[in-house]
Amino acid sequence: MVMIMASKVEHLIMNFSYKAFAVVVITIATIILSTLALSFSVQAEPYLAIKNNLKCAACHVNPNGGGLRNDFGKIYGQSILPSKANTFDSAKMAKLTQYLSIGADARFNANYQRNKEKTNNTSTGFAVESAQLYLHFKIPQTGLSFYFDEQVAPGSAINREAFVMYNFAGEDASQGSYLKAGKLFLPYGLRIEDDSAFIRQATGMNFDNSDNGVEYGLNLGQTTLNLYVANGTSQATNNNDSLLYGARLEHLFSLFRVGASAVLNDGDKQTLLLNLYAGTQFGDFGFLGEIDYITLEAANTFNQQDINQLVSLLEMNYQWRQGWNFKLTAEYLDTDTDVAENEQTRYSFITEYTPLSNIQLRFGMRVKQDIPQKPKQNYDVVFLQSHFYF
Amino acid sequence: MKIHLSIVLILLALTGCKAGSGEDLDEQGRPLDEAPVIEPIDVATPPDDGMKATLTSIQENVFTPICATCHGGANPAAGQDLSSLESSIANLINIDSSNALFKRVLPGSAAESYLYLKITGDSRAGARMPLGQPALDEASIAAIKKWIDDGALVPQSASTMAKVSRTVTSMTNKTDLTPNNLDQLLSQSDYIWRDKEPLSIIFWFNKAMNFDHLTKDQILVSAYNANEITANQYFVPNKQVSVHVINDHTLQISVQNLAPNITKLAIRLNEGSISTLVTKMGETLDGDDNGVEGGAFNYELFL
Numbered sequence: 001m002v003m004i005m006a007s008k009v010e011h012l013i014m015n016f017s018y019k020a021f022a023v024v025v026i027t028i029a030t031i032i033l034s035t036l037a038l039s040f041s042v043q044a045e046p047y048l049a050i051k052n053n054l055k056c057a058a059c060h061v062n063p064n065g066g067g068l069r070n071d072f073g074k075i076y077g078q079s080i081l082p083s084k085a086n087t088f089d090s091a092k093m094a095k096l097t098q099y100l101s102i103g104a105d106a107r108f109n110a111n112y113q114r115n116k117e118k119t120n121n122t123s124t125g126f127a128v129e130s131a132q133l134y135l136h137f138k139i140p141q142t143g144l145s146f147y148f149d150e151q152v153a154p155g156s157a158i159n160r161e162a163f164v165m166y167n168f169a170g171e172d173a174s175q176g177s178y179l180k181a182g183k184l185f186l187p188y189g190l191r192i193e194d195d196s197a198f199i200r201q202a203t204g205m206n207f208d209n210s211d212n213g214v215e216y217g218l219n220l221g222q223t224t225l226n227l228y229v230a231n232g233t234s235q236a237t238n239n240n241d242s243l244l245y246g247a248r249l250e251h252l253f254s255l256f257r258v259g260a261s262a263v264l265n266d267g268d269k270q271t272l273l274l275n276l277y278a279g280t281q282f283g284d285f286g287f288l289g290e291i292d293y294i295t296l297e298a299a300n301t302f303n304q305q306d307i308n309q310l311v312s313l314l315e316m317n318y319q320w321r322q323g324w325n326f327k328l329t330a331e332y333l334d335t336d337t338d339v340a341e342n343e344q345t346r347y348s349f350i351t352e353y354t355p356l357s358n359i360q361l362r363f364g365m366r367v368k369q370d371i372p373q374k375p376k377q378n379y380d381v382v383f384l385q386s387h388f389y390f
Numbered sequence: 391m392k393i394h395l396s397i398v399l400i401l402l403a404l405t406g407c408k409a410g411s412g413e414d415l416d417e418q419g420r421p422l423d424e425a426p427v428i429e430p431i432d433v434a435t436p437p438d439d440g441m442k443a444t445l446t447s448i449q450e451n452v453f454t455p456i457c458a459t460c461h462g463g464a465n466p467a468a469g470q471d472l473s474s475l476e477s478s479i480a481n482l483i484n485i486d487s488s489n490a491l492f493k494r495v496l497p498g499s500a501a502e503s504y505l506y507l508k509i510t511g512d513s514r515a516g517a518r519m520p521l522g523q524p525a526l527d528e529a530s531i532a533a534i535k536k537w538i539d540d541g542a543l544v545p546q547s548a549s550t551m552a553k554v555s556r557t558v559t560s561m562t563n564k565t566d567l568t569p570n571n572l573d574q575l576l577s578q579s580d581y582i583w584r585d586k587e588p589l590s591i592i593f594w595f596n597k598a599m600n601f602d603h604l605t606k607d608q609i610l611v612s613a614y615n616a617n618e619i620t621a622n623q624y625f626v627p628n629k630q631v632s633v634h635v636i637n638d639h640t641l642q643i644s645v646q647n648l649a650p651n652i653t654k655l656a657i658r659l660n661e662g663s664i665s666t667l668v669t670k671m672g673e674t675l676d677g678d679d680n681g682v683e684g685g686a687f688n689y690e691l692f693l
Binding site: 113115120122123127129130151154155156158195196201202203204205206208209263265271273294296301302303309330332335336339340341342343344345369370371372373374376377378379381 | 465468522524
């Protein structure tokens with residue numbers, strides 16, 4: 001009986017792989033529809049925002065999330081996230097003056113990785129994955145502020161974000177509308193922390209790839225709209241004759257959220273990014289999903305045809321008890337939807353333990369699968385990470 | 391019950407996809423029945439049987455399978471697309487890096503190339519690449535280093551025009567430079583010229599050139615004195631100029647016994663009215679870097 005079941009499951013899985021797009025669409029639809037039908041108790045990383053049904057701006061200075069936390073975000077990280085909260089007031093400590101605040105993130109990893117090469121196929125070591133310092137300066141009573149995000153390790157300092165922001169509604173970035181200009185992380189889809197995730201890697205919308213441009217954000221109740229124009233690439237290959245245009249729309253319903261993004265990079269060869277994302281919470285379980293459809297104009301070097309790519313992420317979080325979170329993610333990347341049997345997958349299991357305020361330990365395992373012809377891209381990773389945040 | 395059913399559905403979906411079998415695909419994940427992707431092949435390179443210090447080999451073994459997972463696709467990391475040979479050429483050679491002190495690839499000098507610093511974990515270059523993956527194997531790193539140190543040649547058949555990729559000026563009267571002792575010259579390149587000292591200018595070309603019939607008569611060397619630049623330009627006599635072919639893509643032009651009061655030295659290569667430089671494939675040098683074959687390359691040195 002067990003074998004028959006296993007066989008059926010295997011058959012089901014085999015068939016599912018050919019219909020991955022449909023599976024992801026159905027799954028996200030299931031998340032949304034199920035939440036409408038089931039009882040729900042409301043209780044950021046995006047899973048925290050979804051868990052609390054809040055916008056990213058509730059916890060972060062940058063309305064799009066990531067980087068420096070605001071007062072509420074600092075208090076959340078100090079008191080609600082960890083198993084045991086410290087008694088000091090981290091929000092107060094971070095405020096150098098009433099108008100100048102600082103913050104930091106530092107991640108230190110121990111990694112083990114093994115790929116499918118026949119020789120030299122393992123690597124082990126320690127690494128400072130990244131360390132960032134943040135600075136936020138507000139001009140009193142004007143809605144005007146300056147935000148600075150600098151990666152200071154490993155290696156030489158690299159500026160990630162540096163922008164001036166004007167809030168039309170005053171100092172609360174989660175209300176009214178705002179205008180940002182400078183070096184920005186462009187708002188696109190779910191801003192998850194893992195830059196190596198397919199949805200962040202294939203789209204290039206990650207924390208290693210900010211851009212120079214202007215962004216307008218509009219908050220209408222539970223709806224947020226971002227419109228932006230940027231260079232289209234962050235560094236020397238920028239084509240000054242063309243720009244990138246993008247928009248993101250997100251709405252928080254009482255039980256779930258949905259959002260969509262669209263980006264047109266109008267270079268010599270156009271790139272179009274479209275995505276749909278959603279998230280919801282069932283009790284102690286939180287779910288996120290994102291699908292991206294990418295069109296690369298004339299990217300096929302053989303016939304100069306467009307290449308279309310499909311990328312997805314599904315993530316489930318389970319809060320076992322305060323300070324403990326288990327994360328399971330499944331990712332899918334089809335690098336050319338016109339070519340069969342070229343898909344990539346990645347599965348991750350992460351345990352996040354926050355024993356004390358401002359320190360989180362993460363233990364993770366990832367299994368990356370590619371076609372057998374790419375042995376270096378078929379690998380398993382085990383890592384232990386300490387994450388200091390302030 | 392509904393919650394349990396939903397969670398089971400989600401878990402099923404989470405594990406519902408698997409990687410492709412790779413059936414009928416090549417090592418780049420492209421269909422075998424799709425005619426071979428037109429990848430320029432080095433004329434002098436024998437069939438690939440491992441990692442070589444050529445851009446074609448580096449592209450096939452490192453850039454495409456490893457780097458292009460991030461530096462490719464819709465929005466390449468750092469705007470640096472390494473997914474094809476042509477895009478790697480366009481995005482690496484003589485392109486400014488995020489550290490203002492370095493080019494991504496500076497022909498002739500791996501130690502001053504951000505790409506090399508990145509893959510070796512040099513602290514001046516931030517996070518080691520490939521990000522989140524094991525460091526490149528030693529053979530790959532050595533091949534990239536040698537490719538850059540050798541002048542970052544591009545394949546003969548690449549659509550990129552043949553051009554001068556770098557010039558370095560040094561005080562030396564050595565005319566026996568070889569690829570192996572070029573380092574000596576580079577170490578003397580930070581100089582203050584003193585009257586009458588010999589000057590050597592090294593020209594790197596991005597493609598293998600045909601220097602077989604090159605003579606110094608085909609190179610115009612002129613000098614300007616200290617008083618009135620336009621009125622006092624003169625051509626440096628041939629006997630003061632020497633040309634030394636270091637290898638098929640590196641040329642040394644030396645000038646000796648310059649007058650003490652000169653303020654500028656100018657060298658003109660590929661002057662169409664005299665003689666043009668061509669690659670081994672017969673492609674004319676794009677001296678003025680306008681994307682079209684031909685045009686003079688002008689080098690100027692203010693003294």
